[in-house]
Amino acid sequence: MEKFEKLQKFQEALKRGKLGKVESFELWLKTHGFDPNKTNYEYVHKYYLKNPLELVNYEKELEIIAEFIGFYLRDRSDIYHLPLLGVHDSGKTLLLNAVNSMLRISNEEVKVGKYDAALFSEIANEEEQYLFTVIDEITEDIDVVILDSCDKDRLIDYSLQKISEKAGSCVYITSWSPEKWRYICNKVEEFLQTSKEIYIEPFEKEETVELLKNLVTIMHDESGIIELGIQKSVFEFVHDFSRGIPGISVKLFLNALKETFLKQKEVIDKESVESAAKRMGLFGISEKLNELSELHLQILRLILLSYDERGIRPSELVETIGKDKATISYHLQTLRSEGFLEVERAGRSSFYRIKENIKPLIQLKISEEVEYG
């Protein structure tokens, strides 16, 4: 290319930029009716935290919880424990937030404390763990204790016991992943009897469609009136890949929007959803899950039960499962090549963890295995 020609092309590109002709995803979103600042998972999550009444679904779970709280409020003398069970991305935090908000805006005089158990081991102040700040804050007249992310506190049995000793009679609503709850429920039962387990089921197809329609409205650019023209079958396709897990549905839809842009299409379609599903490791995962051996499921379950965010080391699996190192390494590699696991290396150690996007699907599979067999 001649020197002059290079300069000419550069200047033409500058002009195109000034006219707004830039191929950026943000611009594409704008011209296709979405607000780029709102079209991300964090915004959507925060939106539902701020507007709990707009949550799609969860009516059944909210009613069960409300009935128990109402029952308790008759004489405030008993203890009720409602473990809320749901896979990753099933909306447990949003549901607990909704309970808290609805109690606060109801006319009942209810004293509520809502805490994140994932933070219990963190140092809050004066070299004290956050758990003890919570214990000091709780008073005997508290009516409802809401503890989110109980599955992320390594010593949750300890924490729950201390909290229940301080709070005494009240309604305890705790959230857990199903496998962690099954693992620890007997210990918790020793001091806090379960009144009723509440299981958050995956969404039905129609519910996912409603969620995604709602999502499009939330992310819609309010400044312009643009007909988005997304077909219902696209939403249904999202549901099929996400198996009705709301968090995955939202993430898949957002990724599919990006695929639509990358493929230079005008409207999100099934092909974009499929590409996004492939990128997220969701494509064909259901079939792969059905083919998993018992040992593979056992390995995945042990990884899910680990409290280390980095994952689990092969040596821990060798010890727990009782197979030799070579066998465990072979199976870990298989699970990795099948797209279930990712590995993080730290010094001489390797940590294997389940890929974030498919974690709920594995949890569902393991729950089903426990239920049926």
Added chain:
Amino acid sequence: MVSFILVQIPNIELDEEKIKENLSIYKDEDELKSGLLPETVISIDDVVAFDFAFEKLVEHEVLDVNNVKKLPIKVIERVPVIFAGDVLAIGKCKKEVEEKVVEFIERNLINDFKLERIEFDQNTLRTVVETASDVLQVNITPRKRGHGYPDQLKIIGRRVTETKVWEDYGDEPLERIKIIIPEFSEEVRVSFCKRGEITIYNKNLPVEIRLIAIKYIVENIVRPYISRIFQSTLEGWY
């Protein structure tokens, strides 16, 4: 969070009404008054507590007609004091304030006795750790030095003595320990430093429970220790 240093005293019985009457700060005729605040006197189960207070001058900036000038104003500072049998607990404060409190007590309540600050030796700290229902923190200064060994170690958590790090370093010298004392309506979290400082961490802890906790600490941890130090070469602080 409230911290105390512990001082060994002869076992005395304090008459609540008499000390209110005789040692009240309101009856002091000095320019800068000192004494106990009678409204803070409280006794529970043979434990008597009050706030010792004293006036001091601090410079305060005020606006004059055309400039800022400094005016001395009187403020009071207060220090909690607890008598639990043969142990006196004084709220943690600056050294000069601590000396003021000790001087007040020596002059008015305990005659002809040199007050000695109590420190905890390794055996005491280790016994406390071994008998505690739960250990929440240990500060350790390992003897082993050099590459691969930390200079100091602070383990904060729950069930600290069940951890791998405790298994590895639990035999090394203890600097500070924090435990749960369970025998109250509300569990009390207390730390013991080898220099004799104890700290109660619970926020919003009713003063009555605080006093009973101090009594528990004195009877179960400090007193057995005091009986040993009479035979030792430990020297007093003052």
